[in-house]
Amino acid sequence: MHLPVLLNELLNIVQPQPGMVxxxxxxxxxxxAAAIARLVGEQGKVIGIDQDPQVAKSQPAEPNISLVQANFADIGQIAQEWNLDQLDLIIADLGFSSIQLDDPKRGFSFQTEGPLDMRLNQAQGRTAAELIKQAEAAELERMLRTYAELVPKLARQLTKLIVQARAQAAITTTEQLAAIARQIFAKYPFAKKENKYLAQVFxxxxxxxxxxxxxxxxFLPQALALLKPGGKLAVISFHSLEDRLVKRFFQQESRDCLCPPNYPVCRCGHQAQLQVLTKKAIQPTAAEIMQNSRARSARLRVAKKR
Ligand SMILES: C[S@@+](CC[C@H](N)C(=O)[O-])C[C@H]1O[C@@H](n2cnc3c(N)ncnc32)[C@H](O)[C@@H]1O
Structure with missing residues (x-):
C-alpha cells in the first residue's frame, strides 16, 4: 500500500478542474493520479506514466486514467504518441513507491533480504549488483559522496570495504551490502542513526x-514545453540533489535574461516561461510524517507556465 505524499498540499496548489488534461x-x-482524475472528471483525462512494467500493467484507479510504460525522460515523445500538447498539469513524484520498497525481490530495502537489483524497470539496465561489481573504485566513491551524501571519509572507507569484499565474492544481495556498510557505520558515534545512513547508501x-x-x-524542459499557458508543473522530490535541480530549473525559467551579470546588454535573448508558485519548497506536516515516515524528506515545488 502506497500513501500519496503531500496530497492535500498538491491539490490545493494545482487546483485540478473538470475537463483538464x-x-x-x-x-x-x-x-x-486517482485524486486528480476524480477532480478532472469524465471530460478530463489523466495519462499515468511509469517505467515499471508491473505498474503500467495494473488496473487504472479511475476510468479516465490511461497507463503507459515509459521513462519520463521521454515525456515529449509519449505526449506526441498520445497527441497531447497544451497540457493543463504535469506532476512527478520522484523515486520509488512503498509497493516497490516492500517487495524484497526488488532489492530496494536494506531491511529485507533480497537480490541487489534496484532497477525501477526490471526489463532493462544494470542491476545494483552489476554496478557494484563493475564500477571503478573512484566511481563508487563518487556515488557514495554525491548520491548517498556520505562525508568524504565515510565514502572512502565504505568504498575500500566494498572493493575488498567484491574481490572475495560477488556482492549480490541487499543483506551483503548492508552488512558491509554496517561495519563502517558501527565504528562511529552516530551508530544509533545507522538506519539513516544505510537508507542513504541504498x-x-x-x-x-x-x-x-x-x-x-x-524531463523538466520537455514538460515545460508541453504545458499550455497557465498550465502547472509540480515535482515532489526526496533527495537534495533532485530538489536542487528542480529549484534551479524553476529559477532559470522564471528569469528573462541568463547572461552573466557583467554583460552590459542581454545577448542570450532568454525569456521567462515560468512563474514559481512555491517560493520555498512545501514540506509535509508533522502529522503526515507521523502517519507516513516516507514523507519525511519530501519537497514539493510548483510552477505555472506564463
Ligand atoms: C513515489 S512513486 C509515485 C507514487 C504515486 N504518486 C502515488 O501516489 O501512488 C514513484 C513512481 O515513479 C516511477 N518512476 C520513477 N522514476 C521514473 C521515471 N524516470 N520514469 C517513469 N517512472 C518513474 C517509479 O517506478 C514509481 O512507481
Whole structure:
C-alpha cells in the first residue's frame, strides 16, 4: 500500500478542474493520479506514466486514467504518441513507491533480504549488483559522496570495504551490502542513526542504477514545453540533489535574461516561461510524517507556465 505524499498540499496548489488534461509522470500506486482524475472528471483525462512494467500493467484507479510504460525522460515523445500538447498539469513524484520498497525481490530495502537489483524497470539496465561489481573504485566513491551524501571519509572507507569484499565474492544481495556498510557505520558515534545512513547508501545506489537525476534533467524542459499557458508543473522530490535541480530549473525559467551579470546588454535573448508558485519548497506536516515516515524528506515545488 502506497500513501500519496503531500496530497492535500498538491491539490490545493494545482487546483485540478473538470475537463483538464493531465500527465502523472510517476503513476506508482496511483494515489495522486486517482485524486486528480476524480477532480478532472469524465471530460478530463489523466495519462499515468511509469517505467515499471508491473505498474503500467495494473488496473487504472479511475476510468479516465490511461497507463503507459515509459521513462519520463521521454515525456515529449509519449505526449506526441498520445497527441497531447497544451497540457493543463504535469506532476512527478520522484523515486520509488512503498509497493516497490516492500517487495524484497526488488532489492530496494536494506531491511529485507533480497537480490541487489534496484532497477525501477526490471526489463532493462544494470542491476545494483552489476554496478557494484563493475564500477571503478573512484566511481563508487563518487556515488557514495554525491548520491548517498556520505562525508568524504565515510565514502572512502565504505568504498575500500566494498572493493575488498567484491574481490572475495560477488556482492549480490541487499543483506551483503548492508552488512558491509554496517561495519563502517558501527565504528562511529552516530551508530544509533545507522538506519539513516544505510537508507542513504541504498538510495544513492538506486539513483545511480536508474540514472534518476539524468532522467529528471531530461524531463523538466520537455514538460515545460508541453504545458499550455497557465498550465502547472509540480515535482515532489526526496533527495537534495533532485530538489536542487528542480529549484534551479524553476529559477532559470522564471528569469528573462541568463547572461552573466557583467554583460552590459542581454545577448542570450532568454525569456521567462515560468512563474514559481512555491517560493520555498512545501514540506509535509508533522502529522503526515507521523502517519507516513516516507514523507519525511519530501519537497514539493510548483510552477505555472506564463
Ligand atoms: C513515489 S512513486 C509515485 C507514487 C504515486 N504518486 C502515488 O501516489 O501512488 C514513484 C513512481 O515513479 C516511477 N518512476 C520513477 N522514476 C521514473 C521515471 N524516470 N520514469 C517513469 N517512472 C518513474 C517509479 O517506478 C514509481 O512507481
Amino acid at each position: 493531465v500527465i502523472d509522470a510517476t503513476y506508482g500506486g496511483g494515489g495522486h 538510495q544513492g545506489f538506486r539513483l545511480a542504477v536508474n540514472q534518476e537525476l539524468e532522467a529528471l534533467n531530461k
